[in-house]
Amino acid sequence: MRLRFVLSQVGQGLSRNLAMTVSVALVTFVSLTFVGAAALLQMQIGNLKNDWYDKVEVSAFMCPESSAQPNCAAGEAGQEQIDAVGELLKSDALAPYVDRVYFETKEEAFEAFQEQMADTVWAQSLTVDQMQVSYRVKLVDPEQYRIVADELEGRPGVEIVVDQREQLEPLFNILNSATLLSLGLAAVMIFTAVLLITTTIRLSAMSRRRETGIMRLVGASNLFIQLPFMLEGAVAALVGAVLAVGGLWLAVTYLIQDWLAGTTPWVQFVGTGDVLTLAPFLVLAAILLAGLSSVVSLGRYTRV
Incomplete structure (x- = not known):
């Protein structure tokens, strides 16, 4: 009721x-x-x-033949400089932050560029010698990308460090x-x-x-x-x-x-x-x- x-x-x-x-x-x-x-x-x-974030990589591009960056005043990065960066990325100091390191030669960079930019004028004009050697670093924790980037920036032979997270x-x-x-x-x-x-x-x-x-x-x-x-x-x-x-x-x-x-x-x-x-x-x-x-x-x- x-x-x-x-x-x-x-x-x-x-x-x-x-x-x-x-x-x-x-x-x-x-x-x-x-x-x-x-x-x-x-x-x-x-x-x-x-x-x-799982796909985020830190890429270190080595100096090409001609670059306006201060680190590249001596010209193209030599083999010693390339090896030094590779040893740094594999060192114990960066081991907690680095999952994998991929090394890309000029030939591999040229091939990848041709696939991505096949229909552009640049693809017709660039040569292998104009490409850059680079390291692509996959991180254990993408939130700690700044630690790896700080270690790479300013090193001899490194023209620029690109962090994909900054683009996201x-x-x-x-x-x-x-x-x-x-x-x-x-x-x-x-x-x-x-x-x-x-x-x-x-x-x-x-x-x-x-x-x-x-x-x-x-x-x-x-x-x-x-x-x-x-x-x-x-x-x-x-x-x-x-x-x-x-x-x-x-x-x-x-x-x-x-x-x-x-x-x-x-x-x-x-x-x-x-x-x-x-x-x-x-x-x-x-x-x-x-x-x-x-x-x-x-x-x-x-x-x-």
Whole structure:
């Protein structure tokens, strides 16, 4: 009987404040969509790091015949300088950081260049003698690339040290900035949702002061009086959370898996499984948001 009464009160409250209820659901939907998007972006960054950081190499290019670099003032790197760099990379000092060392001769560099740039004018004009000898170093921990790069930079015969991670960092910085932007917008929208939920519940409580007064007279507890109002906010927020999960699922399915994944198959993108992993947290966040807003706003209007 009590449950039926509570549910009837919830239904009446939602129908009386339908416009505000819809507003709460939409604001919750937008705010949780931003929260979910930020979480998915962080998952995507994690996927990219797992995929690409394992392939990160530090490349040391030895001086060619003509170079403007100060280290190459003496001309092309000699065999002693090349061997010295190779011995350094295989030394005990760098052993904890270096996984493998690949040595590329001029001939191998020329062959690789011809394969990659076959349709360009440069491929027709360059010769083997113009290529550079180089070392490519695969790291044990790509996070410690700076240690190996510092050891190689400035050594005699080394023209330049290229760290592939530095080429990836701008992408990760952009994605992290997008995450922060999403979280900032989510914070604004969550604050708006709290205000809307609070206003909606207060309006509902004020419109039913007579009913709550009767319930106080017959000895109803605070919880029994406040429960219908709390459930109204929870239902509206829950609808918003479901819409947010559905929106994220559609975006990941059609924009990422069907479109981006098809154009860039070598990248491991987030999938619908990640959205489903986030779903319980978004629903829980919506319920907590509504619950806390309800408790704060109900004290004045339903106090026994």
